[in-house]
Amino acid sequence: MFMKNTIKVINGPVVKLGSTDEFKMLEMVYVGPKRLIGEVISISDTETVIQVYETTQGLKVGDLVYPTGELVSVMLGPGLMGNIFDGVLRPLQKIKDSDGPFIKAGSNIPSLDFEQTFDVEVKVQEGNYLGCGMVYAVIKETSAIEHRLMVPPHIEGIAKSVKPSGTYKVKDTVLVLETKAGDVELKLYQTWPIKKARPVTERLELSTPLITGQRVIDTLFPIAKGGTAAIPGGFGTGKTMLQHQLAKWSDADIIVYVGCGERGNEMTQVLEEFTKLVDPRTNQTLMDRTILIANTSNMPVAAREASIYTGLTVAEYYRDMGYHVAIMADSTSRWAEALREISARLEEIPAEEGYPSYLPSRISKFYERAGMMINQNRSTGSVSIIGAVSPQGADFSEPVTQNTKRFVRAFWALDKSLAHQRHFAAINWNLSYSEYIYDLSSWYDNTLxxxxxxxxxxxxxxxxxxxxxxxxxxxxxxxxxxxxxxxxxxxxxxxxxxxxxxxxxxxxxxxxxxxxxxxxxxxxxxxxxxxxxxxxxxxxxxxxxxxxxxxxxxxxxxxxxxxxxxxxxxxxxxxxxxxxxxx
Structure with a gap:
């Protein structure tokens, strides 16, 4: 059996095996003796192809690949808020303390600290019926955020045993749910596949603006809560600065900032600035309601793709609690470049400018996970996606910008000449637009x-x-x-x-x-x-x-x-x- 699961070809982050029936499509696998995280992306009768989310340096032909039977998933629970993670949600501060300033191949430090304790207030009693997404306990995660522990999707039943309110660790069981399939232990965390949208009860019409305090946006080109916006602009036009302003001042409850393929010193600057910024709502640090996901340009290219989906999954998790979440993706162009590199290594037929032919569908799947939702627990929450685009030479006719325009409804085009004039925000009012103005007209008429x-x-x-x-x-x-x-x-x-x-x-x-x-x-x-x-x-x-x-x-x-x-x-x-x- 093991001979079928051995590596035949190594091409950067792409690893190929021979014919085998041991793996499923999109299954998470462990590659080589260091058990690198990988994902099955292609299966045929002659070979199985895996993309590896870590550096493949040191791998050799003949190394084993181990199945897990699960999709690529992340651990969701208290302790995410205020921290910085890599593209597959490994805590960078913990990795630094354990392994030094660089991530070691095969590092398996979990997203959540299993030794950290939380004061848990249990909200249910034995005999209560709990449906999908219902809240069974709450935790004061930070000064700004109450973390609501929810029954995972697709699980429902009767509370068989309930522990009293008190101090618990992340892996402690606080509730046993009696379901048709048997007893299910509910802890302080749950896992969810990053490429699968979390289920909701209903998608609502977008009728409330996301107030940013930036006049050119709020007055001329507004975005709705649960909406999508793109910020295309060349180098030095202020994309990151604008996203910082939106993170600090927008009336979203939670900010998820994804640095996808950005320079390491730029992400360091983001981390330093966010820890110093004061949240105008609470007068505490802005990090109390911010999660940073950093996949810098020197990190493995496959993990750059994963970072986008990881950020979305975290945002949807907090949306299910009833929060309004804004996710800042900086930049989706680097993500598209990762797709192009992996596609080239897979020897796929390239489309325009070498990008894969499925680039539009990948971009659409990303932005379609935004929205204002009625969650399974009947709370209302939203995910607003604001993605920066970095076209080479500020050429808005290139494929990533053009395909992004197809799927977003607010387009804030940054102008280099305005940036050179110290005009912030450097949004060109002749090239920008917002399709939300008609959806928001009733709100403006009745509220303003x-x-x-x-x-x-x-x-x-x-x-x-x-x-x-x-x-x-x-x-x-x-x-x-x-x-x-x-x-x-x-x-x-x-x-x-x-x-x-x-x-x-x-x-x-x-x-x-x-x-x-x-x-x-x-x-x-x-x-x-x-x-x-x-x-x-x-x-x-x-x-x-x-x-x-x-x-x-x-x-x-x-x-x-x-x-x-x-x-x-x-x-x-x-x-x-x-x-x-x-x-």
Whole structure:
């Protein structure tokens, strides 16, 4: 039997065996004497192909491969929050303490610390019926997160024996469930396959925005809770910085940050910054509600693919507890490059730019796991996916960006020229879009103000007109334009520098609530309408520009705080006074 399970070919992370009936498709296996983690990805009558999630250095032909009978799964339970893991959810801090700064091949340190104890509050009694996903105990995992222990999917029954509330370790049994298939022991953790979506009761329509505090997103290109967004941009355009802002300020309950194929020093910077960032909700460290999954560019390429699915599985686990989770994937281009490398080693026929022909289906499977759900325990939770894309040379026509556009509904295109102008966030308003605006219209009308969407449409119209007029002015000079068109250019400048551009290091400007965003665009449009009436009476625009009122409106983002105030009415009154004084 063992002769059938021996390695015949080793090609990087791809290992081939001869004909064998010992393995199932997508089964997790252990490869070689160091028992490296692998996954069966192809079975035929002549060979079985395995991709290995660890370095294959030292493997040799003839080494054995051991079946497990299980899919590639991760351990889910208390202790995940606030930690950093590799692509297959091994704790990097524990590995560092045990093996040093580099991950040793075959390292089998579990995701959860089996010696750590937790104060468990049991919520059920003997004789209670427990269905799939029902909560049987809770743990205060961090200062921000209550961890809810749930009956695993596809299991239901009667509580046969229940331990009292108290202190338990992760592997301790707190409940025995009597099911049709026999007794099932429920511990503080459960396992789940990373490439299989966790089941839900119902997928809901997306009707609530994910508030980020970033004006260009919340006002012009919003994303719904449970929605998907892509952030494409070349090197140095601020993808990571924008994701940091979203992680800190978005109103998601939990952040899962996946560094997929990024440089090691960049992930180090993320870890250092996140531990220093203060959560504005709790005034504690942001890591209390953050999970980091790091698969850096020097780690095995196959694990880069696994890291994306691992992050999704962790996000879905906390969604099942009733939390709203935002997953930041930085970057999906590195994941696609991993697919391309493995596909090449498998000698598959390449598609555009060498990517495998199944690239679109893999991208769609990733983004389709987002959504607002009614969970099996009847709680409501969501997973919002925000994926960065790193097209070479900022070429948005390359396959990863184009296929991503097919499956996301918010597209925030970063512009290198804006980044060089220190314009943050460097989202190009002419290339970006959001398809969620119609789904969210009722929320804006009922929760914020019915005027908000009308103002938004006018702002976009002015920006589009300003773009056309600037092209004319660059060819023929601005002197040929009439004053009403010059006004459009000036108001466009006010919108760009006074509204769209934000200062992430300014305490007032780093996060802006929606009510202030509404007041800001209302004030800008008030300035536009008042100036237009002034021009229509035969007066010169230059007279208003000399007054400095345009620059005063730009400065309102710093000078007016984020609390509700009547300072915007005062600013409108100042606009009226300034224009009246010119008359």
């Amino acid at each position: 103000d019915p005027k908000f969407l009308k103002y938004r449409s006018r702002i976009l119209s002015i920006l589009a007109e300003e773009y056309k007029l600037n092209e004319i002015a660059s060819l023929m000079g601005s002197d040929v334009l009439p004053d009403n068109q010059k006004l459009t250019i000036e108001i466009g400048r006010v919108i760009r520098t006074g509204f769209l551009q934000q200062n992430a290091f300014n305490a007032v400007d780093t996060f802006v609530p929606l009510h202030k965003q509404l007041n800001m665009i209302e004030t800008i449009l008030y300035l536009y309408d008042s100036s237009l009436r002034f021009i229509e009476k035969g007066k010169a625009l230059s007279l208003i520009l000399k007054s400095g009122i345009f620059d005063q409106v730009i400065q309102m983002k710093y000078e007016i705080g984020n609390e509700p105030t009547d300072q915007f009415d005062t600013l409108k009154h100042l606009i009226d006074q300034t224009i009246d004084s010119i008359f």
